[in-house]
Amino acid sequence: MQPIKVQRKIEPFIVFFVIASTQLGVGMLGFQRIVAASAGYDAWISVVIAGIATNTVMFLIYKMLKEEADLVSIHQQVFGKWLGGMFNLLFVVYFGYALLTVARSYIEVVQVWMFPDLNVFWFTLFFFILVFYVVNSGFRVISGLSFFSIVLPLYLILVFLFILPYTDFRNFLPIYDHSIKEILQATKDLTVITLGYETILVFYPFIKNGQKSEKWAHFGLLFTTFIYLYITFLTFAYFSEEQLKETIWPTLSMLKIVQFPFIERFEYISIVNWYIIIIPNVCIYLWCASRLLKRTVNIQQRKSVVGLLFILLFLIPQLETRYQVDVLNDYIQKIGFAVNYLYIPLLFVLLLIVKKVKNKR
Amino acid sequence: MKKYILLFLCLILSGCVNKSIIDEVDIERGVGYDEASDNKIRGTILLSKYNEDGTTENVTMTVVDETSVNILSRLQRQSDSTIVYGSLKLVIFSEAIAKKDLIEISDAFVRDARLGSRMYFVISEGSAQKVLKGEYGDHGNATFISDALDHNIKHGDVPKTNLHLFVYDYTQKGRTAYLPIIKKLNQQRIDISAIGLLDRQGHLVDKVSVKDMFYLKLLVDKYSGGSQVVKLDGDRATIRSIHSKNKIKISKRNPLEMSINIKVEGIIQEYRGKKLTQKKIEQFEKKFAEEINQNTTKLIKRFQQLGIDPAGLGHNAKQQTRNFDFKKWDDEYKDLTVHVKTDVTILESGVVQ
Amino acid sequence: MGFFFKKGNKQPKLKEQYSEETDTAPAKSKDEKESSYYNSETNLHFSIRYISTIVDQDIIQKNILPYLLDKQFASIADVKKILPIEDVQIETNEALIEEKLFNGYLVLKVHTDKQHVAFIAAKEVIVRSLSMPEVETSVIGPKEAFIEAIDQNINLLRIRLPVKELMIEEFTIGSVSKTRTALMYIDDIANMENVNTMRQRLQAIDFDQINDSSYIEQLTADNKNSPFPQFLDTERPDRAAGVLVEGKVVVLVDGSPHALIGPTNLVEFFSSPEDYLFNWITASILRLIRLFAVVFSILITPMYVAVLTYHYELIPKDLTATLITSRQVIPFPPILEALILELTIELLREAGARLPTKIGQTIGIVGGIVIGTASVEAGLTSNVLLILVALAALASFITPVYKMGNAIRFLRFPFLLFAQLLGLLGIVFCLLIVITHLLRLTSLGRPYLEPIYPPRWRDLKDSFIRLSFDKQIRRPSYVQAQKEIRFNPKHQKRRHDIEE
Known part of the structure; x- marks a missing residue:
């Protein structure tokens, strides 16, 4: 691997924004229904547990990255060149799939909430031109966009307060009315929304003083946990349990009640805002996939970006119904859970063993 | 350069979405449902037409159909411009409907993302069509009725209500919904005459009169x-x-x-x-x-x-x-x-x- | 004019020598003069050659010729002694003759010494007097502006910064125009990396003509395809001096009353020199208003188009009536209506800028009122939009730097187009493209969006707001000055407890 120029690197504290922006995405619009399905109004506990879980995995990731530069070299250490390469390619597929899910889910939101007659192909093309422009500018610009995607929509936190007159926080009572199993099930379901931070395995070499960024990565995770918790609290206080089960995008439905003297329907503004939120999300996945391809099979990153975008451009319009999007989300949930909470800890243990063995020699 | 060509293509080819230019559409502000013979529903929609002198003209259109959803598409055929329903403010059910089909009809309103959550569901004493056909205030009937409800909720005895709260109450186990009842007094006036109480199935079963509204509000709000x-x-x-x-x-x-x-x-x-x-x-x-x-x-x-x-x-x-x-x-x-x-x-x- | 003789009358040899040169040259300009003289005291024949239109005849007749003819002028080395002129160079390099000649030097040749040539400075500099700043006007504060003469401009800066560390490097740029360009910085403050980058870029310029500092700006920009200016330009010596002290680099170009400043960032374009003259609270509020105005001026018309075309639900019910009635008679969709009005405003602005000041003002008022009301009455545009466009135009005039103002002016057209295509989503799409573009942009290699991104808490004190001077302890971090600390805060008064 060639050393990366200092100008291309980002400062440690930017990791906060990058990590947070990978986690905040289109999942935030509809996670409440999924978690409430199994844990009811106790699902907020699941959010806290999921927060702890992500932080644990992040801790493991940083321990690994202390030893090795990035995912590719970890794989190489653990599995050797060929098998490691195979695993890299699997990760490329995983990132590509995540990218597909995020993009398609957002386009679905636009379809349902804004333009029912949207031409998916053309909109995707629009979308991808922007994505290409961003990814083409390199990681520094992507991280910059992550920063904006956190800072610009931050005002929404305050906007959510306008629903307070319609909330009843006694809905949470009695606390802990569900079994541990149900809560853990909800935690597992939550992984779909907390995905994304594992990308640090790929972009880690682009951080100045990598290890110094650890606390910022954890802060990023805490920040998203806080945001999710905040929205969960408000949602559960706002909806009745039955109502929530039928609402696909509770976050947006909630914003429907917000009204200002100059804007009557705030959810439109928030959908548009979500565009800013998901762009870095999509870009990071794409960048990571192409970076892995470059590191594994040595394809020029620009070419693989264009290639991936073209594949997705023709895949996305094929997925037409709500059901298909749901299936897409179901799979990413399962795969993401496996990658983050099974594979990464396993990799950590394997790396530990490999290092021990090599040291003994 | 390739990028620009692509962008240019986009611009030309993107008839991606339908437009609804504000002065070229008819904005539906209110809708009312009455019973008709043969188990059918008589739907009346209220459009606001804005005159140049700043007054609002109330235009109502009525049609009878088997389901409530078909009503709008049938009325589209009778209108010279597209009727858009995104800023619907008011849905009126006649008492007869409220005793029977209210929940079935309201499903369409809950399902559609275009509609706001602050919309009012109201039950009318007598026919909903008659209520919509009045001439209340300068800004249109729907605005008048929703404003009347607004300020009575804020400063008066009417307990808080809107589409969201109605669904919230109806779907909450261990709670039932209520809706305000309005009455047309004459061509220029309406009155919030009672609060209708719905049972768990969403059928109107009782009314709380003006006298007890204050106490009801203490209990529910x-x-x-x-x-x-x-x-x-x-x-x-x-x-x-x-x-x-x-x-x-x-x-x-x-x-x-x-x-x-x-x-x-x-x-x-x-x-x-x-x-x-x-x-x-x-x-x-x-x-x-x-x-x-x-x-x-x-x-x-x-x-x-x-x-x-x-x-x-x-x-x-x-x-x-x-x-x-x-x-x-x-x-x-x-x-x-x-x-x-x-x-x-x-x-x-x-x-x- | 008794001194002048016909060229080559007395010195056939010299003439030969010159004619050799002039033969190779295509043609001789009418104002190129050459004459020969004889110093009777030392019995020396010599000739002078000059371009009559750029030398000061007074100097020749009062300060040069009398001395050359009457004093002890025995060899070419004596020239330095006998002439009361400082800038006298004796060179052996004949190739220099051409260059010096056209830079206002007298070329002196002595009959006996063919190897040496003397160049005597006799340039006539026509300088207009200092005037008030016209682009960056201010109510209070210094009232002088740069002029076209570079020496005069350097002088203005030197007066403000009388320290030996103020360095000036000079370059001649332009294969035809030979424009003198000065690179200025303060030696122990400015980051040498910035200076080197600027120097390299100046040296790398390969262009025939430099008419103004704007040429240099465009030729040395980091991204030449960006609508945003990447160097701040100013006509105010106080501003130039101010940024020199901040550790930035200033480029002065002969013939241009505008200095270039780099590295700069986006926010700096919205700061006016007056911001440093008011107290910090007023200044901060003014800056915030300015930034708001910019966002408003870019977004308001596109929002109008987006909302009226796609998102009627967003409009509050009380506003719907106003909007609909105002648009009822208009035959065009909102986008056309907006484009017509925006283009009209742009036309008025262009016309106003091209015409002489007085007529320009009249055009602005007449055009604004007459065309505006007429188009509303004719039912071509709605009065609501007219108000919005006029407000947007007003807001765009607020940008203190003219070039940035122009960039912003045209930025709203792509926004309009995308608003028409995808409504609010299109606006955000465009916004993201602009943000990405700004993220990519650098000025002298320093990030353009700083202190927003990369976020620098410290630099916020002089960006969106301006804190008081005693808080400005450090120089802006994106400049990466050698000396970061401006002053020692220890000398400041300690804060005391509440007076007892």
């Missing part, structure tokens, strides 16, 4: 702004509640007993009688509290008999019980003892003694 006349030994005071709270608790288990603690903070708006001393005020507080106790207890008895629960006693009981069993609750509810305890504080009595 978090804040109350209504006023009430209290008489005491020939003296009379109008007390306006500026702030109220209710707390519903399980006071005893096996057998279950519940208590409702109502706290009212109010001001004396009008007083007729002897000098208003602190003692007198305290007497008024007590008298008012008593009246509230009596009336709300009466209301709750009525709810229990009908098997409805707009105050959400069941929901509150559930919050205070682990592994709450709603089946058991249904049996218990009818004979449940409910104690109402009210605490009235009069904060001010105006600028004169």
Whole structure:
């Protein structure tokens, strides 16, 4: 691997924004229904547990990255060149799939909430031109966009307060009315929304003083946990349990009640805002996939970006119904859970063993 | 360069979405549903047409069809420009519909993302079509009625309601929904004449008249702004509640007993009688509290008999019980003892003694 | 004019020598003069050659010729002694003759010494007097502006910064125009990396003509395809001096009354020199208003188009009536209506800028009122939009730097187009493209969006707001000055407890 120029690197504290922006995405619009399905109004506990879980995995990731530069070299250490390469390619597929899910889910939101007659192909093309422009500018610009995607929509936190007159926080009572199993099930379901931070395995070499960024990565995770918790609290206080089960995008439905003297329907503004939120999300996945391809099979990153975008451009319009999007989300949930909470800890243990063995020699 | 060509292509080819230019569409502001013969529904929509002099013209269109959803598409065919329904403000159900199909019809309103959550569902005494056909105010009928509800909710006796709260109450286990009932007085006036109470299936079963609206609001709403006349030994005071709270608790288990603690903070708006001393005020507080106790207890008895629960006693009981069993609750509810305890504080009595 | 003789009358040899040169040259300009003289005291024949239109005849007749003819002028080395002129160079390199000649030097040749040539400075500099700043006007504060003469401009800066560390490097740029360009910086403050980058870029310029500092700006920009200016330009010596002290680099170009400043960032373009003259609270509020105005001016018309075309639900019910009635008679969709009005405003602005000041003002007022009301009455545009466009135009004038103002002016057209295509989503799409573009942009290699991104808490004190001077302890971090600390805060007064 060639050393990366200092100008291309980002400062440690930017990791906060990058990590947070990978986690905040289109999942935030509809996670409440999924978690409430199994844990009811106790699902907020699941959010806290999921927060702890992500932080644990992040801790493991940083321990690994202390030893090795990035995912590719970890794989190489653990599995050797060929098998490691195979695993890299699997990760490329995983990132590509995540990218597909995020993009398609957002386009679905636009379809349902804004333009029912949207031409998916053309909109995707629009979308991808922007994505290409961003990814083409390199990681520094992507991280910059992550920063904006956190800072610009931050005002929404305050906007959510306008629903307070319609909330009843006694809905949470009695606390802990569900079994541990149900809560853990909800935690597992939550992984779909907390995905994304594992990308640090790929972009880690682009951080100045990598290890110094650890606390910022954890802060990023805490920040998203806080945001999710905040929205969960408000949602559960706002909806009745039955109502929530039928609402696909509770976050947006909630914003429907917000009204200002100059804007009557705030959810439109928030959908548009979500565009800013998901762009870095999509870009990071794409960048990571192409970076892995470059590191594994040595394809020029620009070419693989264009290639991936073209594949997705023709895949996305094929997925037409709500059901298909749901299936897409179901799979990413399962795969993401496996990658983050099974594979990464396993990799950590394997790396530990490999290092021990090599040291003994 | 390739990028720019692609972008250019995009611009040309993107007839991606349909436009709805504001002055080229008809904006539907209200809709009303009445019963028609053969189990059909008569739907009336209210369009706002804006004249250049700033007045709003009410245009109503009526059609009879089997389902409520078809009504709009049938009316589209009769209109010269597209009718858009995104800023619908008001849905009126006639009493007959409210007793039967209200929930089926409302499904379309809940499902559609285009519609706002602040829309009002209202039941009309008499035909909904007749209500929509009036000429109220300068800004259109729908605006007039929704504004009337708005300010009565904020400053009057009408408990808080809108599409979201209706769905919330209806779907919440251990709670039933209510909707305001309006009556057309004459061509220029309407009146909020009662609050309709719906049962668990969403059928209108009872009405709370104007007299009891204040007490209903104390039970179902978090804040109350209504006023009430209290008489005491020939003296009379109008007390306006500026702030109220209710707390519903399980006071005893096996057998279950519940208590409702109502706290009212109010001001004396009008007083007729002897000098208003602190003692007198305290007497008024007590008298008012008593009246509230009596009336709300009466209301709750009525709810229990009908098997409805707009105050959400069941929901509150559930919050205070682990592994709450709603089946058991249904049996218990009818004979449940409910104690109402009210605490009235009069904060001010105006600028004169 | 008794001194002048016909060229080559007395010195056939010299003439030969010159004619050799002039033969190779295509043609001789009318104002190129050459004459020969004889110093009777030392018995020396010599000739002078000059371009009559750029030398000062007074100097020749009063300060040069009398001395050359009457004093002890025995060899070419004596020239330095006898002439009261400082800038006299004796060179052996004949190739220099051409260059010096056209830079206002007298070329002196002595008959006996063919190897040496003397160049005597006799340039006539026509300088207009200092005037008030015209682009960056201010109500209070210094009232002088740069002029076209570079020496004069350097002089203005030197007066403000009388320290030996103020360095000036000079370059001649332009294969035809030979424009003198000065690179200025303060030696122990400015980051040498910035200076080197600028120097390299100046040296790398290969262009025939430099008419103004704007040429240099465009030729040395980091991204030449960006609508945003990447160097701040100013006509105010106080501003130039101010940024020099901040550690930035200033480029002065002969013939241009505008200095270039780099590195700069986006926010700096919205700061006016007056911001440093008011107290910090007023200044901060003014800056915030300015930034708000910019966002408003870019977004308001596109929002109008987006909302009226796609998102009627967003419009509050009380506003719907106003909007619909105002648009009722208009035959065009909102986008056309907006484009017509925006283009009209742009036309008025262009016309106003091209015409002489007085007529320009009249055009602005007449055009604004007459065309505006007429188009509303004719039913071509709605009065609501007219108000919005006029407000947007007003807001766009607020940008203190003219070039940035122009960039912003045209930024709203792509926004309009995308608003028409995808409504609010299109606006955000465009916004994201602009943000990405700004993220990519650098000025002298320093990030353009700083202190927003990369976020620098410290630099916020002089960006969206301006804190008081005693808080400005450090120089802006994106400049990466050698000396970061401006002053020692220890000398400041300690904060005391509440007076007892």
